[in-house]
Amino acid sequence: MKAGNIEQFKHLSQFRDLKDFNNNIEAFLAEHKKDFTKSELICFKALLRYCAKIAGVSNVSINKLLQSISERFGEVSESTFHRMKRKAIKLGILTVYTTYRKNNSQSSNVWVFNRFLNSQTIDTPISDAKQEKVAKNQKNIVEQLTPHETNNLSKTNNHINKRNENVLDASYTSNRVPVEFRDLVKYFFDDAKTIEELWKVIQIQTYYLSYYSQKDRLELAIDSFKQMVRNIKFGRKIRNIFGYYWGIVGAILDREYENTLHEMYEEYAC
Template sequence: MKAGNIEQFKHLSQFRDLIDFNNNIEQWMIDLKSKFTKSELIALKRLIRFSAKVAGVCHAKIQTLVSACHEKGQEISRSTYERMLRKAKKFGLLIVYNTTKENGKQSHNVYVFQRYQSQIVSDSSTIDVPESAKIDGAYKTNILSKTSNQNNINKRNEQKENKLDASYTSNRVPEEFRDFVKYFFDDAKTIEEFWKIITIQTYYYASYMSVDDKVSLAIDAMKQLIRIVKFGRKVRNVFGYYYAIVEAILDREYVNTLHEMYEEYAS
Protein backbone atom coordinates (compact mmCIF):
# COMPACT_ATOMS: atom_id res chain seq x y z
CA MET A 1 0.00 0.00 0.00
CA LYS A 2 1.39 3.40 -1.03
CA ALA A 3 1.76 6.16 1.54
CA GLY A 4 -0.19 9.35 0.95
CA ASN A 5 -2.76 11.84 2.21
CA ILE A 6 -5.26 10.54 4.77
CA GLU A 7 -8.07 11.19 2.28
CA GLN A 8 -6.84 8.38 0.04
CA PHE A 9 -7.55 5.88 2.83
CA LYS A 10 -11.23 6.80 3.23
CA HIS A 11 -12.26 3.50 1.71
CA LEU A 12 -10.76 1.70 4.72
CA SER A 13 -13.12 3.37 7.20
CA GLN A 14 -15.57 0.98 8.86
CA PHE A 15 -17.86 3.74 10.09
CA ARG A 16 -20.66 5.89 8.72
CA ASP A 17 -19.44 9.03 10.47
CA LEU A 18 -17.62 10.25 13.58
CA ILE A 19 -20.63 9.63 15.83
CA ASP A 20 -20.80 6.03 14.64
CA PHE A 21 -17.06 5.67 15.29
CA ASN A 22 -17.34 7.10 18.81
CA ASN A 23 -20.26 4.80 19.63
CA ASN A 24 -18.23 1.78 18.57
CA ILE A 25 -15.20 2.92 20.57
CA GLU A 26 -17.37 3.37 23.65
CA GLN A 27 -18.53 -0.23 23.37
CA TRP A 28 -15.00 -1.51 22.81
CA MET A 29 -13.87 0.31 25.95
CA ILE A 30 -16.52 -1.41 28.05
CA ASP A 31 -14.89 -4.71 27.08
CA LEU A 32 -11.24 -3.75 26.80
CA LYS A 33 -10.43 -0.83 29.09
CA SER A 34 -9.25 -3.14 31.86
CA LYS A 35 -6.93 -4.95 29.43
CA PHE A 36 -4.71 -1.90 28.93
CA THR A 37 -2.39 -0.23 31.43
CA LYS A 38 -2.87 3.46 32.27
CA SER A 39 -0.07 4.47 29.89
CA GLU A 40 -1.40 2.25 27.14
CA LEU A 41 -4.83 3.83 27.49
CA ILE A 42 -3.25 7.27 27.06
CA ALA A 43 -1.64 6.02 23.86
CA LEU A 44 -4.88 4.46 22.62
CA LYS A 45 -6.95 7.57 23.32
CA ARG A 46 -4.43 9.71 21.42
CA LEU A 47 -4.64 7.35 18.45
CA ILE A 48 -8.43 7.58 18.59
CA ARG A 49 -8.22 11.39 18.50
CA PHE A 50 -5.92 11.22 15.48
CA SER A 51 -8.52 9.02 13.75
CA ALA A 52 -11.22 11.69 13.57
CA LYS A 53 -10.61 13.29 10.16
CA VAL A 54 -11.48 10.02 8.46
CA ALA A 55 -13.61 8.18 10.99
CA GLY A 56 -11.60 5.33 12.48
CA VAL A 57 -8.52 5.72 10.25
CA CYS A 58 -5.14 7.21 11.18
CA HIS A 59 -2.03 7.64 9.02
CA ALA A 60 0.71 9.02 11.24
CA LYS A 61 4.16 8.25 12.58
CA ILE A 62 4.33 6.60 15.97
CA GLN A 63 6.74 9.34 17.05
CA THR A 64 4.15 11.97 16.08
CA LEU A 65 1.55 10.22 18.24
CA VAL A 66 3.98 9.88 21.15
CA SER A 67 4.95 13.55 20.87
CA ALA A 68 1.27 14.54 20.89
CA CYS A 69 0.88 12.79 24.25
CA HIS A 70 3.90 14.65 25.62
CA GLU A 71 2.43 17.97 24.49
CA LYS A 72 -0.60 17.20 26.66
CA GLY A 73 1.63 16.47 29.65
CA GLN A 74 1.12 12.71 29.29
CA GLU A 75 4.61 11.33 28.87
CA ILE A 76 4.74 7.83 27.47
CA SER A 77 7.44 5.92 25.61
CA ARG A 78 7.49 4.58 22.06
CA SER A 79 7.61 1.05 23.48
CA THR A 80 4.36 1.75 25.37
CA TYR A 81 2.71 2.81 22.11
CA GLU A 82 3.93 -0.31 20.34
CA ARG A 83 2.74 -2.50 23.21
CA MET A 84 -0.70 -0.86 23.01
CA LEU A 85 -0.82 -1.53 19.27
CA ARG A 86 0.02 -5.21 19.75
CA LYS A 87 -2.79 -5.58 22.27
CA ALA A 88 -5.28 -3.66 20.12
CA LYS A 89 -4.51 -5.92 17.15
CA LYS A 90 -4.78 -9.02 19.31
CA PHE A 91 -8.25 -8.00 20.57
CA GLY A 92 -9.46 -7.21 17.05
CA LEU A 93 -9.80 -3.49 17.76
CA LEU A 94 -7.25 -2.47 15.12
CA ILE A 95 -5.88 -3.56 11.79
CA VAL A 96 -2.49 -2.08 10.86
CA TYR A 97 -1.50 -1.67 7.23
CA ASN A 98 2.10 -1.10 6.18
CA THR A 99 2.73 1.56 3.55
CA THR A 100 5.67 2.32 1.28
CA LYS A 101 7.00 5.47 -0.32
CA GLU A 102 7.41 5.96 -4.07
CA ASN A 103 11.03 4.80 -3.80
CA GLY A 104 9.91 1.55 -2.19
CA LYS A 105 11.08 2.38 1.32
CA GLN A 106 8.79 1.73 4.25
CA SER A 107 6.62 4.63 5.42
CA HIS A 108 4.46 5.05 8.51
CA ASN A 109 1.50 2.75 9.00
CA VAL A 110 -2.23 3.17 8.49
CA TYR A 111 -4.26 2.28 11.59
CA VAL A 112 -7.83 1.19 10.95
CA PHE A 113 -10.26 0.72 13.83
CA GLN A 114 -12.76 -2.09 13.49
CA ARG A 115 -16.45 -2.12 14.27
CA TYR A 116 -17.39 -3.45 17.68
CA GLN A 117 -18.34 -7.11 17.89
CA SER A 118 -20.33 -7.99 21.00
CA GLN A 119 -19.00 -10.95 22.95
CA ILE A 120 -21.65 -11.01 25.66
CA VAL A 121 -25.09 -11.27 24.10
CA SER A 122 -25.78 -13.32 21.01
CA ASP A 123 -29.31 -14.38 21.91
CA SER A 124 -31.46 -12.56 24.46
CA SER A 125 -33.22 -15.81 25.30
CA THR A 126 -30.12 -17.07 27.13
CA ILE A 127 -30.12 -14.33 29.78
CA ASP A 128 -31.64 -14.72 33.26
CA VAL A 129 -33.51 -12.02 35.13
CA PRO A 130 -33.21 -11.77 38.93
CA GLU A 131 -36.28 -11.50 41.15
CA SER A 132 -35.30 -7.96 42.14
CA ALA A 133 -35.76 -6.75 38.57
CA LYS A 134 -39.30 -8.03 38.18
CA ILE A 135 -42.01 -5.40 37.81
CA ASP A 136 -45.75 -5.22 38.26
CA GLY A 137 -48.38 -4.25 35.72
CA ALA A 138 -49.86 -5.43 32.45
CA TYR A 139 -46.79 -4.63 30.41
CA LYS A 140 -44.61 -6.77 32.65
CA THR A 141 -47.03 -9.66 32.19
CA ASN A 142 -47.02 -9.25 28.44
CA ILE A 143 -43.25 -9.00 28.28
CA LEU A 144 -42.67 -12.01 30.48
CA SER A 145 -45.22 -14.05 28.60
CA LYS A 146 -43.76 -13.09 25.26
CA THR A 147 -40.20 -13.63 26.39
CA SER A 148 -41.08 -16.92 28.00
CA ASN A 149 -42.40 -18.14 24.68
CA GLN A 150 -39.29 -16.89 22.91
CA ASN A 151 -37.15 -18.69 25.44
CA ASN A 152 -38.73 -21.98 24.58
CA ILE A 153 -35.85 -24.11 23.38
CA ASN A 154 -38.04 -25.93 20.90
CA LYS A 155 -38.76 -22.67 19.07
CA ARG A 156 -35.26 -21.25 18.87
CA ASN A 157 -34.49 -22.60 15.42
CA GLU A 158 -37.72 -21.18 14.06
CA GLN A 159 -36.96 -17.78 15.62
CA LYS A 160 -33.50 -17.67 14.10
CA GLU A 161 -34.91 -18.39 10.66
CA ASN A 162 -37.31 -15.46 10.98
CA LYS A 163 -34.77 -13.09 12.50
CA LEU A 164 -34.10 -9.78 10.76
CA ASP A 165 -31.05 -7.69 11.56
CA ALA A 166 -31.08 -4.08 12.79
CA SER A 167 -31.30 -2.64 9.28
CA TYR A 168 -34.95 -3.80 9.18
CA THR A 169 -35.89 -1.91 12.35
CA SER A 170 -39.03 0.21 12.06
CA ASN A 171 -38.45 3.87 11.24
CA ARG A 172 -40.40 4.71 14.41
CA VAL A 173 -37.22 3.84 16.31
CA PRO A 174 -34.69 6.72 16.32
CA GLU A 175 -31.61 5.92 14.27
CA GLU A 176 -29.17 6.84 17.04
CA PHE A 177 -30.78 4.37 19.45
CA ARG A 178 -30.97 1.64 16.81
CA ASP A 179 -27.29 2.05 15.93
CA PHE A 180 -26.27 1.89 19.59
CA VAL A 181 -28.31 -1.19 20.50
CA LYS A 182 -27.43 -3.22 17.41
CA TYR A 183 -23.91 -3.87 18.72
CA PHE A 184 -25.48 -6.04 21.41
CA PHE A 185 -28.83 -7.08 19.92
CA ASP A 186 -28.66 -7.11 16.13
CA ASP A 187 -32.33 -8.00 15.77
CA ALA A 188 -35.04 -5.64 14.52
CA LYS A 189 -37.83 -6.96 16.77
CA THR A 190 -35.64 -6.82 19.86
CA ILE A 191 -34.62 -3.21 19.19
CA GLU A 192 -38.26 -2.26 18.56
CA GLU A 193 -39.26 -3.90 21.84
CA PHE A 194 -36.66 -1.89 23.77
CA TRP A 195 -37.93 1.34 22.20
CA LYS A 196 -41.51 0.33 22.97
CA ILE A 197 -40.52 0.26 26.64
CA ILE A 198 -39.24 3.83 26.35
CA THR A 199 -42.45 4.91 24.63
CA ILE A 200 -44.60 3.40 27.38
CA GLN A 201 -42.46 4.68 30.25
CA THR A 202 -42.37 8.25 28.91
CA TYR A 203 -46.03 8.44 27.89
CA TYR A 204 -46.92 10.92 30.62
CA TYR A 205 -43.78 12.97 29.99
CA ALA A 206 -44.56 13.62 26.32
CA SER A 207 -45.34 17.29 26.89
CA TYR A 208 -41.77 18.16 27.93
CA MET A 209 -39.56 15.27 26.79
CA SER A 210 -38.18 15.67 23.28
CA VAL A 211 -37.14 12.75 21.09
CA ASP A 212 -33.51 13.55 21.93
CA ASP A 213 -34.35 13.36 25.64
CA LYS A 214 -35.94 9.95 25.13
CA VAL A 215 -32.98 8.70 23.12
CA SER A 216 -30.60 9.88 25.84
CA LEU A 217 -32.68 8.07 28.46
CA ALA A 218 -32.88 4.94 26.32
CA ILE A 219 -29.12 4.78 25.72
CA ASP A 220 -28.30 5.51 29.36
CA ALA A 221 -30.56 2.66 30.48
CA MET A 222 -29.07 0.34 27.86
CA LYS A 223 -25.55 1.09 29.08
CA GLN A 224 -26.60 0.15 32.60
CA LEU A 225 -28.14 -3.09 31.35
CA ILE A 226 -25.01 -4.06 29.44
CA ARG A 227 -22.80 -3.11 32.38
CA ILE A 228 -24.82 -5.35 34.68
CA VAL A 229 -24.54 -8.26 32.27
CA LYS A 230 -20.81 -7.75 31.78
CA PHE A 231 -20.28 -7.81 35.54
CA GLY A 232 -21.61 -11.35 35.52
CA ARG A 233 -25.21 -11.01 36.64
CA LYS A 234 -27.51 -13.46 34.88
CA VAL A 235 -30.55 -11.87 33.26
CA ARG A 236 -33.20 -14.17 31.84
CA ASN A 237 -35.53 -11.42 30.69
CA VAL A 238 -33.66 -8.43 29.26
CA PHE A 239 -36.91 -6.59 28.52
CA GLY A 240 -38.15 -6.83 32.10
CA TYR A 241 -34.77 -5.75 33.43
CA TYR A 242 -34.56 -2.87 30.97
CA TYR A 243 -38.06 -1.75 31.95
CA ALA A 244 -37.02 -1.68 35.60
CA ILE A 245 -33.86 0.33 34.84
CA VAL A 246 -35.79 2.94 32.83
CA GLU A 247 -38.39 3.20 35.57
CA ALA A 248 -35.70 3.73 38.21
CA ILE A 249 -34.02 6.49 36.17
CA LEU A 250 -37.31 8.34 35.67
CA ASP A 251 -38.21 8.00 39.36
CA ARG A 252 -34.82 9.42 40.35
CA GLU A 253 -35.22 12.36 37.97
CA TYR A 254 -38.69 13.02 39.32
CA VAL A 255 -37.42 13.13 42.90
CA ASN A 256 -34.55 15.42 41.89
CA THR A 257 -37.00 17.76 40.18
CA LEU A 258 -39.13 17.93 43.33
CA HIS A 259 -36.07 18.81 45.41
CA GLU A 260 -35.09 21.56 42.99
CA MET A 261 -38.61 22.99 43.04
CA TYR A 262 -38.65 22.90 46.83
CA GLU A 263 -35.27 24.64 47.09
CA GLU A 264 -36.36 27.32 44.63
CA TYR A 265 -39.60 27.87 46.54
CA ALA A 266 -37.80 27.94 49.91
CA SER A 267 -35.32 30.54 48.70
Protein backbone atom coordinates in the same frame (compact mmCIF):
# COMPACT_ATOMS: atom_id res chain seq x y z
CA MET B 1 0.18 -0.31 0.24
CA LYS B 2 1.47 2.97 -1.19
CA ALA B 3 1.93 5.92 1.14
CA GLY B 4 -0.15 9.02 0.48
CA ASN B 5 -2.58 11.63 1.74
CA ILE B 6 -5.11 10.50 4.34
CA GLU B 7 -7.93 11.08 1.84
CA GLN B 8 -6.76 8.15 -0.28
CA PHE B 9 -7.49 5.79 2.64
CA LYS B 10 -11.06 7.02 3.09
CA HIS B 11 -12.40 3.75 1.67
CA LEU B 12 -10.97 1.89 4.70
CA SER B 13 -13.35 3.59 7.12
CA GLN B 14 -15.99 1.27 8.55
CA PHE B 15 -18.12 4.02 10.09
CA ARG B 16 -20.91 6.26 8.78
CA ASP B 17 -19.65 9.30 10.64
CA LEU B 18 -17.69 10.42 13.69
CA LYS B 19 -20.61 9.78 16.04
CA ASP B 20 -20.87 6.21 14.79
CA PHE B 21 -17.12 5.80 15.39
CA ASN B 22 -17.26 7.30 18.89
CA ASN B 23 -20.20 5.06 19.86
CA ASN B 24 -18.23 1.99 18.84
CA ILE B 25 -15.11 3.05 20.75
CA GLU B 26 -17.19 3.85 23.84
CA ALA B 27 -18.70 0.36 23.75
CA PHE B 28 -15.31 -1.24 23.17
CA LEU B 29 -13.73 0.55 26.15
CA ALA B 30 -16.69 -0.30 28.36
CA GLU B 31 -15.80 -3.94 27.86
CA HIS B 32 -12.03 -3.87 27.35
CA LYS B 33 -10.67 -0.84 29.21
CA LYS B 34 -9.49 -3.27 31.87
CA ASP B 35 -7.18 -4.95 29.35
CA PHE B 36 -4.97 -1.86 29.01
CA THR B 37 -2.63 -0.20 31.48
CA LYS B 38 -3.03 3.51 32.20
CA SER B 39 -0.15 4.41 29.85
CA GLU B 40 -1.50 2.13 27.12
CA LEU B 41 -4.91 3.79 27.40
CA ILE B 42 -3.26 7.18 26.94
CA CYS B 43 -1.68 5.88 23.72
CA PHE B 44 -4.98 4.38 22.58
CA LYS B 45 -6.93 7.58 23.16
CA ALA B 46 -4.19 9.70 21.59
CA LEU B 47 -4.46 7.64 18.42
CA LEU B 48 -8.23 8.19 18.42
CA ARG B 49 -7.68 11.96 18.25
CA TYR B 50 -6.06 11.55 14.85
CA CYS B 51 -9.02 9.59 13.48
CA ALA B 52 -11.48 12.49 13.28
CA LYS B 53 -10.89 13.64 9.68
CA ILE B 54 -11.65 10.17 8.32
CA ALA B 55 -13.74 8.39 10.96
CA GLY B 56 -11.68 5.52 12.34
CA VAL B 57 -8.70 5.93 10.00
CA SER B 58 -5.36 7.69 10.52
CA ASN B 59 -1.88 7.69 9.04
CA VAL B 60 -0.19 9.62 11.84
CA SER B 61 3.42 8.63 12.48
CA ILE B 62 4.37 7.03 15.77
CA ASN B 63 6.92 9.79 16.43
CA LYS B 64 4.30 12.50 16.00
CA LEU B 65 1.86 10.60 18.19
CA LEU B 66 4.38 10.13 20.99
CA GLN B 67 5.35 13.78 20.77
CA SER B 68 1.74 14.90 21.18
CA ILE B 69 1.37 12.57 24.18
CA SER B 70 4.50 13.94 25.86
CA GLU B 71 3.22 17.50 25.44
CA ARG B 72 -0.07 16.72 27.16
CA PHE B 73 0.60 13.88 29.58
CA GLY B 74 4.36 13.44 29.88
CA GLU B 75 6.69 11.07 28.13
CA VAL B 76 5.47 7.61 27.13
CA SER B 77 7.87 5.05 25.67
CA GLU B 78 7.51 3.68 22.16
CA SER B 79 7.46 0.16 23.60
CA THR B 80 4.31 1.12 25.55
CA PHE B 81 2.68 2.25 22.34
CA HIS B 82 3.55 -1.03 20.64
CA ARG B 83 2.13 -3.02 23.57
CA MET B 84 -1.11 -1.10 23.18
CA LYS B 85 -1.08 -1.75 19.44
CA ARG B 86 -0.63 -5.50 19.89
CA LYS B 87 -3.45 -5.68 22.43
CA ALA B 88 -5.80 -3.64 20.24
CA ILE B 89 -5.06 -5.87 17.26
CA LYS B 90 -5.57 -9.03 19.34
CA LEU B 91 -8.91 -7.70 20.63
CA GLY B 92 -9.98 -7.04 17.03
CA ILE B 93 -10.54 -3.28 17.31
CA LEU B 94 -7.49 -2.24 15.26
CA THR B 95 -5.93 -3.21 11.92
CA VAL B 96 -2.54 -1.83 10.89
CA TYR B 97 -1.42 -1.46 7.28
CA THR B 98 2.21 -0.85 6.34
CA THR B 99 2.76 1.74 3.60
CA TYR B 100 5.75 2.29 1.33
CA ARG B 101 7.12 5.28 -0.53
CA LYS B 102 7.97 5.23 -4.26
CA ASN B 103 11.54 4.18 -3.45
CA ASN B 104 10.13 1.20 -1.49
CA SER B 105 11.22 2.62 1.86
CA GLN B 106 8.71 2.15 4.66
CA SER B 107 6.48 5.11 5.52
CA SER B 108 3.91 5.73 8.28
CA ASN B 109 1.40 3.01 9.06
CA VAL B 110 -2.29 3.37 8.33
CA TRP B 111 -4.31 2.78 11.48
CA VAL B 112 -7.80 1.44 10.84
CA PHE B 113 -10.27 0.93 13.68
CA ASN B 114 -12.76 -1.87 13.22
CA ARG B 115 -16.40 -1.97 14.20
CA PHE B 116 -17.15 -3.26 17.67
CA LEU B 117 -20.90 -2.75 17.54
CA ASN B 118 -23.11 -4.02 14.77
CA SER B 119 -24.55 -1.05 12.87
CA GLN B 120 -28.05 -2.05 14.04
CA THR B 121 -27.22 -1.96 17.73
CA ILE B 122 -25.70 1.49 18.12
CA ASP B 123 -27.49 4.42 19.69
CA THR B 124 -28.22 6.44 16.52
CA PRO B 125 -31.46 7.41 14.72
CA ILE B 126 -32.69 4.74 12.31
CA SER B 127 -35.77 4.14 10.17
CA ASP B 128 -38.99 2.58 11.47
CA ALA B 129 -38.27 -0.64 9.59
CA LYS B 130 -34.81 -0.91 11.10
CA GLN B 131 -36.17 -0.03 14.55
CA GLU B 132 -38.54 -2.99 14.28
CA LYS B 133 -35.64 -5.26 13.35
CA VAL B 134 -33.52 -3.92 16.23
CA ALA B 135 -36.41 -4.48 18.62
CA LYS B 136 -36.66 -8.07 17.47
CA ASN B 137 -32.93 -8.62 17.93
CA GLN B 138 -33.07 -7.07 21.39
CA LYS B 139 -36.16 -9.05 22.48
CA ASN B 140 -34.43 -10.88 25.31
CA ILE B 141 -32.96 -7.69 26.78
CA VAL B 142 -36.29 -5.88 26.65
CA GLU B 143 -38.09 -8.77 28.30
CA GLN B 144 -35.49 -9.01 31.05
CA LEU B 145 -35.57 -5.27 31.71
CA THR B 146 -39.33 -5.19 32.28
CA PRO B 147 -40.09 -5.68 36.01
CA HIS B 148 -42.23 -8.75 36.57
CA GLU B 149 -45.46 -8.40 38.55
CA THR B 150 -45.64 -10.78 41.50
CA ASN B 151 -48.55 -12.74 40.05
CA ASN B 152 -46.62 -13.26 36.81
CA LEU B 153 -43.48 -14.72 38.36
CA SER B 154 -44.58 -18.31 37.91
CA LYS B 155 -45.33 -17.69 34.22
CA THR B 156 -41.96 -16.02 33.77
CA ASN B 157 -40.15 -18.91 35.43
CA ASN B 158 -42.00 -21.38 33.25
CA HIS B 159 -40.95 -19.42 30.17
CA ILE B 160 -37.33 -19.44 31.33
CA ASN B 161 -37.41 -23.14 32.09
CA LYS B 162 -38.82 -23.93 28.66
CA ARG B 163 -36.16 -21.79 27.03
CA ASN B 164 -33.28 -23.32 28.94
CA GLU B 165 -33.63 -26.07 31.51
CA ASN B 166 -30.25 -25.13 33.00
CA VAL B 167 -31.38 -21.62 33.98
CA LEU B 168 -32.10 -21.22 37.70
CA ASP B 169 -34.14 -18.34 39.08
CA ALA B 170 -32.87 -15.83 41.64
CA SER B 171 -33.75 -18.01 44.61
CA TYR B 172 -30.77 -20.21 43.68
CA THR B 173 -28.29 -17.31 43.80
CA SER B 174 -25.15 -17.98 45.83
CA ASN B 175 -25.23 -16.65 49.40
CA ARG B 176 -22.03 -14.74 48.59
CA VAL B 177 -24.22 -12.21 46.78
CA PRO B 178 -25.87 -9.69 49.12
CA VAL B 179 -29.61 -10.22 49.42
CA GLU B 180 -30.34 -6.55 48.68
CA PHE B 181 -28.54 -6.74 45.34
CA ARG B 182 -30.15 -10.05 44.44
CA ASP B 183 -33.64 -8.73 45.21
CA LEU B 184 -33.09 -5.68 43.01
CA VAL B 185 -31.64 -7.50 40.02
CA LYS B 186 -34.15 -10.36 40.03
CA TYR B 187 -36.97 -8.04 38.91
CA PHE B 188 -35.04 -7.50 35.68
CA PHE B 189 -32.89 -10.64 35.37
CA ASP B 190 -34.48 -13.51 37.24
CA ASP B 191 -31.44 -15.70 36.66
CA ALA B 192 -29.04 -16.79 39.42
CA LYS B 193 -26.04 -17.00 37.08
CA THR B 194 -26.59 -13.48 35.73
CA ILE B 195 -26.92 -12.04 39.23
CA GLU B 196 -23.74 -13.79 40.35
CA GLU B 197 -21.79 -12.58 37.31
CA LEU B 198 -22.89 -8.98 37.89
CA TRP B 199 -21.77 -9.20 41.50
CA LYS B 200 -18.47 -10.70 40.37
CA VAL B 201 -17.84 -7.49 38.42
CA ILE B 202 -18.02 -5.57 41.71
CA GLN B 203 -15.68 -8.00 43.44
CA ILE B 204 -13.06 -7.78 40.70
CA GLN B 205 -13.24 -4.00 40.30
CA THR B 206 -12.84 -3.42 44.05
CA TYR B 207 -10.38 -6.25 44.72
CA TYR B 208 -7.47 -3.92 45.45
CA LEU B 209 -9.59 -1.28 47.21
CA SER B 210 -8.85 -2.44 50.74
CA TYR B 211 -10.73 0.52 52.22
CA TYR B 212 -13.97 -0.65 50.59
CA SER B 213 -16.39 -2.26 53.05
CA GLN B 214 -19.11 -4.71 52.06
CA LYS B 215 -21.60 -1.88 52.45
CA ASP B 216 -19.56 0.26 50.04
CA ARG B 217 -19.53 -2.57 47.50
CA LEU B 218 -23.27 -3.04 47.83
CA GLU B 219 -23.95 0.67 47.28
CA LEU B 220 -21.64 0.68 44.26
CA ALA B 221 -23.36 -2.40 42.82
CA ILE B 222 -26.86 -1.00 43.27
CA ASP B 223 -26.03 2.49 41.95
CA SER B 224 -24.28 1.02 38.89
CA PHE B 225 -27.11 -1.40 38.14
CA LYS B 226 -29.75 1.33 38.42
CA GLN B 227 -27.74 3.48 36.02
CA MET B 228 -27.51 0.60 33.54
CA VAL B 229 -31.25 -0.05 33.70
CA ARG B 230 -31.98 3.66 33.30
CA ASN B 231 -29.77 3.88 30.22
CA ILE B 232 -31.43 0.86 28.61
CA LYS B 233 -34.89 2.18 29.45
CA PHE B 234 -33.97 5.39 27.64
CA GLY B 235 -33.09 3.46 24.51
CA ARG B 236 -29.47 2.44 24.95
CA LYS B 237 -28.81 -0.77 22.99
CA ILE B 238 -26.39 -3.12 24.71
CA ARG B 239 -24.75 -6.17 23.20
CA ASN B 240 -23.10 -7.41 26.40
CA ILE B 241 -24.66 -6.39 29.72
CA PHE B 242 -21.63 -7.57 31.70
CA GLY B 243 -19.20 -5.50 29.66
CA TYR B 244 -21.48 -2.49 29.85
CA TYR B 245 -21.95 -2.92 33.61
CA TRP B 246 -18.17 -3.21 33.98
CA GLY B 247 -17.79 0.12 32.19
CA ILE B 248 -20.31 1.87 34.44
CA VAL B 249 -18.67 0.54 37.62
CA GLY B 250 -15.23 1.56 36.35
CA ALA B 251 -16.45 5.06 35.49
CA ILE B 252 -17.91 5.54 38.97
CA LEU B 253 -14.65 4.39 40.58
CA ASP B 254 -12.63 6.66 38.29
CA ARG B 255 -14.73 9.67 39.31
CA GLU B 256 -14.37 8.74 42.95
CA TYR B 257 -10.58 8.53 42.55
CA GLU B 258 -10.45 11.91 40.80
CA ASN B 259 -12.58 13.51 43.51
CA THR B 260 -10.28 12.06 46.17
CA LEU B 261 -7.22 13.54 44.45
CA HIS B 262 -8.97 16.89 44.15
CA GLU B 263 -9.86 16.90 47.84
CA MET B 264 -6.30 15.98 48.78
CA TYR B 265 -4.94 18.79 46.59
CA GLU B 266 -7.25 21.33 48.21
CA GLU B 267 -6.32 20.08 51.68
CA TYR B 268 -2.57 20.37 51.11
CA ALA B 269 -2.92 23.67 49.25
CA CYS B 270 -4.37 25.34 52.30
